[in-house]
Amino acid sequence: MTVAALNWNALDWDRFATELEGIEVIRDPAQVSKLSKDYYTYSPILVLLLSDKVGDVVVRPASEAEVLKVAELCVRHKIPLTVRGAGTGNYGQCVPLQGGVILDMTKMQAVKWMKPGIACVEPGAKLSAIDKQTREIGWEIRMAPSTYRTATIGGFISGGSGGIGSITYGQLRDRGNLNAVRVVTMEDQPRVIELRGDEVQKVNHAYGTNGIITELEIPLGAAYAWAEVIVTFADFMTAARFGQTLSDSDGIIKKLISIHAAPIANYFAALKSVIPPDSHCALLMIAESSLEPFGELVKQFNGTVVYQKSAQEASKGTMLCEYTWNHTTLHARSVDPSLTYLQTLFPPDKDLKLLEHMYHHYGDEVMMHLEFLRANGTALPAALQIVRFSTPDRLQEIIQYHEDQGAFIANPHTYVLEDGGRKAIDPIQLQFKEAIDPYGLLNPGKMKAWDQRELG
Ligand SMILES: Cc1cc2nc3c(=O)[nH]c(=O)nc-3n(C[C@H](O)[C@H](O)[C@H](O)COP(=O)(O)OP(=O)(O)OC[C@H]3O[C@@H](n4cnc5c(N)ncnc54)[C@H](O)[C@@H]3O)c2cc1C
Structure with missing residues (x-):
């Protein structure tokens, strides 16, 4: 079933906001339009494809329980949901191609715990904020994009590739650069799944198409001057x-x-x-x-x-x-x-x-x-x-x-996950999406494997 085939467009957004029971909602059109964009403007090709894409509302959960609530409502009304961190991605990764809800994760920014070599953080934590805390115990994040001061860890894992530090630690998808994640599903009854070890690759660099990351356990490197x-x-x-x-x-x-x-x-x-x-x-x-x-x-x-x-x-x-x-x-x-x-x-x-x-x-x-x-x-x-x-x-x-x-x-002039750096369909990420997002509501239009499966 395609998202387009569902009649969520007729949704009463006032009622939707009431059903959110106090979770912050942004409906001001100028704000929603701003939060529908990222830095795709570096590509003249993407500008032609994405400039008119806009969400309907922005929802800003403050906890995993609130994410579960939003997921449940989106599944109930079959509304597309596009997760957003700081919106610094370059390929329109968090641009909502089919409108719907933009889930802004920036309120969830706690560093939950840290110990030598590992930190457990919420997805909306900025990389620089995590670093500031871990450096107090002599450790630092292993790699960061040059948007270190603004980007979130959830957005970096889901949409980034590597950066400052990659000369020592390689890239984000390399085994060992992400220890564990907690993910909220988009099933009829959304739930939280913990992925550890190689299982993290199910959602690592998937543009938020197959799960909403609510917590991450990340490895750290020794901090130097x-x-x-x-x-x-x-x-x-x-x-x-x-x-x-x-x-x-x-x-x-x-x-x-x-x-x-x-x-x-x-x-x-x-x-x-x-x-x-x-x-x-x-x-x-x-x-x-x-x-x-x-x-x-x-x-x-x-x-x-x-x-x-x-x-x-x-x-x-x-x-x-x-x-x-x-x-x-x-x-x-x-x-x-x-x-x-x-x-x-x-x-x-x-x-x-x-x-x-x-x-x-x-x-x-x-x-x-x-x-x-x-x-x-x-x-x-x-x-x-x-x-x-x-x-x-x-x-x-x-x-x-x-x-x-x-x-x-790694073509930066496409918003399609597989057409960028990956070049091939990832059957594991597709299977995971089939299991946890059966209605294809998460960031629709970005995962080619899912769209081809629907056409086939
Ligand atoms: C000037 C500039 C320099 C950059 N340099 C680098 C660089 O050095 N290295 C690099 O890798 N990138 C770089 N980028 C791209 C981008 O800044 C980084 O990848 C950044 O880490 C993205 O984080 P964000 O919070 O802005 O994510 P967003 O842009 O908000 O989101 C990125 C993707 O992640 C998904 N997402 C966000 N949060 C979650 C979540 N909690 N659960 C599931 N999915 C989620 C979104 O749906 C989207 O698909 C650069 C961009 C700019 C504009």
Whole structure:
């Protein structure tokens, strides 16, 4: 049964609000419209597809019991329900394609408990807020998106992939980066299920299509005093090779290796006095205790340190990581809104041959921005290239050429779960959805496997 086939549109929203028995509801159209959006605007393709999509009401539960109540009402009236964290996703993940209820989780933000190596948190807790508390006992979150200050942990697990810290711990879907979750179902009688071990993969990175996460147990990493450093290099490939060698330097403790080809750093307005124009540079987070051996590596590559802050100094003002990952795109677009981006994983190759080819092949049309991470035990460059957009066909041509040459593209110009980074249907996530969301009410239109099953 499709959601569209159900007559929930005729619903009396006044009655619905009364039935919620005191749970906060937002019905002001301007607010609902704002909370129906995320950062899909980085994609000119998604702008065409998503601009007119809007929910009917926003509901803001404060506890798991309230989530259960909302789920029960949505199932009873067969209303689509789209979960929302901070709404910083880039692919319209929390945009309600078929209207209905937007479930805003930001009131559920407690850190329930923490102990060395593990924290138990509510899904609406901001990553920076969790970190602040766990650092008091000497631990920190293992990885964070560059939206660290605003994004929620529930949204990061459900919609993100990795980020600052991924050079050490890999990506979110890697076994060991999520210990357990509690999930509210959308059955006739909604209930809470706890998933542990590999079972967490049933809902991990599923865009909220197959369960509402109400609690997470996350592993932590040892907290270091992170110095921020910017190094410039004579040419881009020297900067890229420095990034690879630093990634492979097991003795140097690092959290961020972000490499930018000229002219990207020219877009960083607040760093203009620091980074000379048209520099090829590396933006880095290095443990203070590793700065001396790190300095030797910089010398080996003839780099110039143009900026260095101790962890104490870095704790004030804008963090350097807010120029990296997709914040790089944000800064570039704030100067030139016609720019868009790509997400690429280059195959492991210490010589960076394919990367070098792409850098020269596209020149200024696809500006090279790398973020090094660990994948299956190997350090390799992911790229979030800044692309000078001309037409959808040209963008597709660029994607196709990368794929033909052996680079993996996690397409940021689609809202469909399987068409982004996954490329294949995940039978386990589909089976879980069939079991716990039999009416297909959760974030309809995002899971291709479900829609194809309905058509079939
Ligand atoms: C400037 C910029 C930089 C970024 N950098 C990075 C980066 O470095 N790494 C990265 O991975 N991402 C990055 N992102 C994307 C995004 O910020 C992150 O993935 C972020 O963690 C999403 O969290 P959120 O709270 O905003 O989630 P939302 O955008 O609100 O939601 C994301 C998805 O999760 C689902 N969801 C939210 N909460 C729940 C829940 N409790 N239960 C079930 N489903 C839920 C939503 O339905 C949606 O499908 C960036 C985005 C921007 C705009």
